[in-house]
Amino acid sequence: xxxxSREPGRSVTSKVLAILGAFxxxxxxxxxxxxxxxxxxxxxxxxxxxxxxxxxxxxxxxxDGRLRIGLRLWELGQLAPGRLQExxxxxxxxxxxxxxxxxxxxxxxxxxxxxxxxxHGRRAVRLVSRTGGRLPMHPTGVGKALLAHEPEWFxxxxxGRELERPTPRTIVEPGRLARELxxxxxxxxxxxxxxxxxxxxxxxxxxLVDGHAVAAVGIVLSSRRARGLQRLVEPxxxxxxxxxxxYSGIPPQD
Numbered sequence: 001x002x003x004x005s006r007e008p009g010r011s012v013t014s015k016v017l018a019i020l021g022a023f024x025x026x027x028x029x030x031x032x033x034x035x036x037x038x039x040x041x042x043x044x045x046x047x048x049x050x051x052x053x054x055x056x057x058x059x060x061x062x063x064d065g066r067l068r069i070g071l072r073l074w075e076l077g078q079l080a081p082g083r084l085q086e087x088x089x090x091x092x093x094x095x096x097x098x099x100x101x102x103x104x105x106x107x108x109x110x111x112x113x114x115x116x117x118x119x120h121g122r123r124a125v126r127l128v129s130r131t132g133g134r135l136p137m138h139p140t141g142v143g144k145a146l147l148a149h150e151p152e153w154f155x156x157x158x159x160g161r162e163l164e165r166p167t168p169r170t171i172v173e174p175g176r177l178a179r180e181l182x183x184x185x186x187x188x189x190x191x192x193x194x195x196x197x198x199x200x201x202x203x204x205x206x207x208l209v210d211g212h213a214v215a216a217v218g219i220v221l222s223s224r225r226a227r228g229l230q231r232l233v234e235p236x237x238x239x240x241x242x243x244x245x246x247y248s249g250i251p252p253q254d
Contacts, residue, residue: 015041016049020058020073025133029066084215085117087246088207092119092217095239099232102220106142108150109134111158113143113216135196138163138177139170141204142216144190148181149206149213155181169194189233194223201226203233205240209248217243 022030022038030038036046050067053059057072088105095103096119104118112134137143137158147155155178163172171177184190189205196202204218217240219232 012049015039015045016053019046019049019053020069023067023069029062029068031066035067084247088215088217088243089117091239091243091246092117095217095219095235096120098235099219101232104142104218104220105215106140106146106218107215108137108143108146108213111137111161113137113140113146115142116215136164136166138172139166139192139195140218141190141192141202141220142218144181144184144192145204145206145216145218146213148184148190149208149211166196167194167198169198171195188237191229193226199223201229203229203236205233205236207240207243207247209244214247215243216240 018039018041019035022035027034027038032047032050033043035041035050036043039046041049050059054061054067054070057070059067060070062068084107085105092103092105102118102120104115106113106115108114113136115133115135135143137147147158150158159174159177163177164170165172171180189203191201191203193201199222200220201223202218202220204216206213207215207217217236219236221229221232
């Protein structure tokens with residue numbers, strides 16, 4: 001029995017990772033029983049391992065006794081490679097200053113987009129995305145910008161799945177979505193209208209390095225101001241081109 005576990009084939013390490021993996025942006029605070037249920041680790045074992053994780057500050061407790069990710073993990077997370085974020089952040093600041101709208105940076109991770117940076121103001125529309133959070137690709141502007149630049153086999157595999165529909169406006173028909181992705185690739189940017197959440201729309205463009213989309217930048221604003229979306233495309237494309245040059249080490253243009 002791996003790791004001295006009473007569960008054949010499951011090591012202590014796998015249980016610890018499952019416990020940590022029980023937390024996500026939708027579940028930042030969990031009770032011990034919720035940790036056990038979401039991780040699949042028996043309650044008694046979870047109690048013991050959670051105690052050790054709390055002692056090591058990988059987990060911590062809120063005032064009401066619930067569990068959350070601790071400072072030690074946050075500290076370790078800062079050691080992860082982050083050159084893309086470092087290069088892109090000043091450009092995101094410039095885009096936010098120019099537009100006053102929510103802006104974010106995302107990368108593809110598997111079949112989802114992972115949001116790695118975000119800037120937003122108090123008066124801007126509420127965002128569904130969160131830094132460190134994940135969303136499906138097809139209903140999001142950044143997701144479409146990334147998906148449009150993936151190889152044909154990847155697009156076919158993605159469109160061949162049963163696609164979730166967060167809102168009635170989400171495009172899930174494979175043929176229609178394929179045509180939209182072709183348009184996104186041809187024009188260099190994506191537009192969405194209430195496909196991820198009602199009340200918001202977005203413009204997004206890929207950061208292309210040697211023809212590969214290493215990331216995408218998106219701008220999100222209220223659907224009530226959707227007519228102003230097109231005017232955001234030019235500053236958006238300027239910023240994604242700037243990020244691509246900086247990431248590639250190309251000197252800035254005069």
